[in-house]
Amino acid sequence: MRRQEAVAGWIFVLPAVLFWLIWFLYPALKAVSISFFQYNYATPETNMFVGLANYARLFQDPKFFTALSHSFLMVAVVVPLQTLLSFAVAVLLNGPIRFKGFYRSSCYIPYVISAMAVTIFFMYFFLKGGPASSFFAMLGLENVSWFASTKYALAFLMIVYVWQQVGFYMVIFIGALQEVPLELYEAAKVDGANAWQRLTRITVPMIKNTTYLVLTFGMINAFQIFDQIAAMSKQSPLGSPSGATSTLVTFLYQQSFSYMDMGYGSAAAVVLFLIIFSLSAVREVLGRRSD
Amino acid sequence: MAKKRIGKVFTYLFLICLALIFLVPVFYVFYNSLLPKRYIGTFVPPDVWSFDNYKELFSEFPIMRWYGNTALSTVAVVAGNIFFTPLAGYALARLRFPGRKAIFLCLMLSMMIPGQLVLLPQYIMMAKAGMVDTLWAITLPYLSQSMFIFMSRQFFYGIPEELEEAARIDGLGRFGTYFRIVLPISGVLLATIAIFNFTGTWNSYLVPSTFISSADKYVLVVGLQTVNNQHFQQENLTLAGVVLLSFPVIGFFMFTQKFFVQGIATAGLKG
Numbered sequence: 001m002r003r004q005e006a007v008a009g010w011i012f013v014l015p016a017v018l019f020w021l022i023w024f025l026y027p028a029l030k031a032v033s034i035s036f037f038q039y040n041y042a043t044p045e046t047n048m049f050v051g052l053a054n055y056a057r058l059f060q061d062p063k064f065f066t067a068l069s070h071s072f073l074m075v076a077v078v079v080p081l082q083t084l085l086s087f088a089v090a091v092l093l094n095g096p097i098r099f100k101g102f103y104r105s106s107c108y109i110p111y112v113i114s115a116m117a118v119t120i121f122f123m124y125f126f127l128k129g130g131p132a133s134s135f136f137a138m139l140g141l142e143n144v145s146w147f148a149s150t151k152y153a154l155a156f157l158m159i160v161y162v163w164q165q166v167g168f169y170m171v172i173f174i175g176a177l178q179e180v181p182l183e184l185y186e187a188a189k190v191d192g193a194n195a196w197q198r199l200t201r202i203t204v205p206m207i208k209n210t211t212y213l214v215l216t217f218g219m220i221n222a223f224q225i226f227d228q229i230a231a232m233s234k235q236s237p238l239g240s241p242s243g244a245t246s247t248l249v250t251f252l253y254q255q256s257f258s259y260m261d262m263g264y265g266s267a268a269a270v271v272l273f274l275i276i277f278s279l280s281a282v283r284e285v286l287g288r289r290s291d
Numbered sequence: 292m293a294k295k296r297i298g299k300v301f302t303y304l305f306l307i308c309l310a311l312i313f314l315v316p317v318f319y320v321f322y323n324s325l326l327p328k329r330y331i332g333t334f335v336p337p338d339v340w341s342f343d344n345y346k347e348l349f350s351e352f353p354i355m356r357w358y359g360n361t362a363l364s365t366v367a368v369v370a371g372n373i374f375f376t377p378l379a380g381y382a383l384a385r386l387r388f389p390g391r392k393a394i395f396l397c398l399m400l401s402m403m404i405p406g407q408l409v410l411l412p413q414y415i416m417m418a419k420a421g422m423v424d425t426l427w428a429i430t431l432p433y434l435s436q437s438m439f440i441f442m443s444r445q446f447f448y449g450i451p452e453e454l455e456e457a458a459r460i461d462g463l464g465r466f467g468t469y470f471r472i473v474l475p476i477s478g479v480l481l482a483t484i485a486i487f488n489f490t491g492t493w494n495s496y497l498v499p500s501t502f503i504s505s506a507d508k509y510v511l512v513v514g515l516q517t518v519n520n521q522h523f524q525q526e527n528l529t530l531a532g533v534v535l536l537s538f539p540v541i542g543f544f545m546f547t548q549k550f551f552v553q554g555i556a557t558a559g560l561k562g
Contacts, residue, residue, distance in 0.1 A: 026416075
């Protein structure tokens, strides 16, 4: 019986495990090993082991630090913003509202459109003299093509990104809010708690796990933004204008696929993994401690 | 009471603004894709609207070819994930076998590994296997994705075990139980995987733009980037391209939107 269950279990997971070994674990280990080499796939005769040299180079490369700071800035702005917005909208839509489905779908539609497409049409809104740039010009900002301005390009990227992502996290929050037992709110009302108190004392703690999930997902995804930047850069080098939107991902992509400096690119990819991994781990530990 | 009413008004005002922020751009894109270049951004009567921009795109680019490539790889990837990932997720949730914990741990870990880390080695593997610049490159590695195994596992944890036990007592084996009893009641899970996987694959850019180089093997997103690069000055043409890429996913979303919310709520994304 036991044996039969074990055999069945392995047969069930075998295809998934094989795919994982071949297309994930092996490439991941390979990437780590490449990062210790001076490596170009096309010219194997010049490949050689360089130890930690690629990593040492990273930490002396100002372009790497620019990219790194842009990545962290993206995450620091975008993650709290999209989490707060999506939470607020979810709370409103969880209340007694007419046409819920309509509002929910309108928020979600951007998420199903490709990031490439979304960025392209936002570029038209934020062209010099376009509807959005003109609007912000009234608020005192310069009327320029945002995506082509070293000053505004990163802000443009953040706006496009948050516009697209809010709906997704909203749906996750709605799922969690529906699980909070209504009796809790009734009891709090009887005790005289106002709406704000009910929100902060009941809703927030009850959906804590979902909030952690949204923060972790949000962070992992925000570190990996790529398509939007590719759309903005068009035929210029990734991260245009002149590196204003370079991130860790565009940096490593360029090293590996444009400059064929694959060992160096892989070292940057490993650093990206280490950052995501340690931030996720820290979040996990903090989450556990507060329980 | 008056205070409550004011609150209500503000809530609706906020929601309407929000809906406008999300919907107006979408309508703007569609509307302007129907206009000749000189009318872009202006309101003109319907007799000037036409599909000329679309006709021009179809004559200049192999759009049908791009549709075909996108549809083929998307359908293959979704089919793979719908078959393989619930199977693995079920075993991880229900069956006891040596290595189960280790597999689950690896799963969690791989969700934290950015796709960009494995991109280059995958490219090298593809090149060695002669798969670069073929649809295999954007299909084969993505047939079983960790994210969906995790979702499946969470889903199967959440459903009661009695049905399966009854089926086992009636003499059904593990496979019979899974295919005849468990799968038929897992519609929500399968729909959720299909929805996420469909939009994700249809819209993905990084992988196809890296692995595919000849224009006749492009998928739509990469094709749109080409249109954008060549015709950014002609807003009407580029926006028509945006519509061509987006309307199948938006249509798909309209059909399945009931599942979107239900699916996310049930498929273990609650944390």
